[in-house]
Amino acid sequence: MVSHNMTWIKYPSEEFIEIEDIIRIQNIISRFMHIYIALFVPTSLVAGTFNLVTFIKGHTKMEKLDFYLLDLTVTNLLVTLFSFTAITRPEYISTTNLSCGVLSFFFNICYFNAQYIQIVMSYTLLFQNYLPCLNMVMLIKKPLGYVSLVFVCAFISSLGGVMLLGTVGSLHENTLCQVDPLTAWPEYEIVKFSLGFGMALIIKVVFFTLLIGKLVRKDAPPQKADTSTYLVMLTITLIMFACRLFYNIMLLNRSRHKLQGDNGSPRDELIMNIAELVLFGESCMNNLVILFLHKPCKLALNKSLRNLTKRCRREETHDSIAL
Template identity: 80%
Template sequence: MTSHNMTWIKYPSKDFTEIEEIIRSQNIISRFMHIYIALFVPTSLVAGTFNLTTFIKGRSTILRKLDLYLLDLTVTNLLVTLFSFTAITRPDYILTTNLSCGVLSFFFNICYFNAQYIQIAMLYTFLFHDYLPCLRVVTMIKNPLGNLGLVFACAVSSSLVGVMLLGTAGSLLKSTLCQVDPLTAWPEYEIVKFSLGFGVTLIIQVVFFSLLVGKLVRGDAPSQKENRPTYLVMLTITLIMFACRLFYNIMLLNKYKLKLQRDNGSPRDELIMNIAELVLFGESCASNLAILFLHKPCKTALNESVRNLTRRCRREEETHNSMPL
């Protein structure tokens, strides 16, 4: 197929046709990159590591279902933050082989799909499952570890579909400029990633929320005030993912359209796509913070750590003041 011949495509910043616009775009993305590295990366790593430590310590008791889902999501967010270091060279890109770029894309997309599918699994298990008994027949897996295994299998399968659409099987050792979504991938790559990682899940969410609203209007939903903190953290994560991934997926569709038109786009298109990628990476930071401040075990552990630190500082200050001159 003609659309599968991607030898013509290249980054607008490598075209050197609009020097002033390229320099302006590169200055902007460099500033965004500095902000992301200085603020979002350390915040995500610290919050994620604290959450992970809290969940691991919780194994001495019993991890609840929600803890297991959030543990999986925390690990995924930490991996996404580490993958974001591949963008540290912006406005330039990593020079590597098609094979290495395909491996990078494969493992990043596992994290990308896994986070989205975990969100759907959490919403179904903890919110819609109780409100909508008719949907209980959808799954026969009651073990949360089994659910996580199913989610991971779906994420790996979706990522494998993406790898098959990179179109680099015949030139694995050829050098290329790489990012988590390879520029030279076939147009189908963008549309499949949009469909499996955003479109389908969005449709599922709309159906779930429509059914839930119907239950609430009829007054059939059970009153579970004690579960409101659980609902709060799940809905917050859902909103964070939707906000960050909406912009990113709009730009995926724009890239798909440009490829069909055999158009490299402008430096502005490249700039906005890079910003959308940073917004996607920033989702992991926001999600880790939501878990830290809204999930009760993590929030309790944070408060205890702050109190212990404050107590220790006061003790050291009192000891210092009591020392004879």
């Protein structure tokens, strides 16, 4: 059965059928990797660390949105660190199936956690007052309870993905590894798409449909969320949708090739690598959104810039007097 015997599959760049195409594709992958490492990684780490410090300093005044964005910030930082596994591209990490499975497991926890926390943010901050019918189902009232529930769901989803890697009988064999192993069963990509994108999209469509129905009937209670909350939520939702749509399309395309018993072309490998970098770039963009649009982080940034400007002016004045 093709879906459960993946020993035949390999990266197109390993086949050396059309050497010129492979060299050209690898050069493109390498350039994209250099851009990502030079621009996105430091930006994500700096912005994410600043946001994290801001949340920690203001932990006594944290509200619902702060708890969710703190969780998302930590997740984004971890995803950025996981992206270092792609630093060797166009080459892939050579390791054992066991190590590759562990890498995939922990990365997928972050992947699912970011998606699920975004759904919880949408529900508790934007739709909860519009959808009182769901309040009877959701017994959790505190943000920490929602964050814990999200982590449990992400852990279970990631565990389900690991079970579909198909490497139980060859854990100590060497393989070329990335966060979504090429040798995984096609069901792995399908389940990851379903749990990490398809299901989330359906839930959002249901939320917005119920919301529109309430607004049309004009019986929705007033919302307490301010404009910045709506802006942060909308921007994060759009970024995650755009990045994950491209990535999940390529995951399904890879699954299709596996089911057809086809390794794909060097072009498919190139686009899959780009899609993976786009997914990593999502964490950078989300960190920037939190930094520039979330009030506590934006105020902390403005305060830091003012203090830095004052310090520079004092140093200039001191140097002028010394002269």
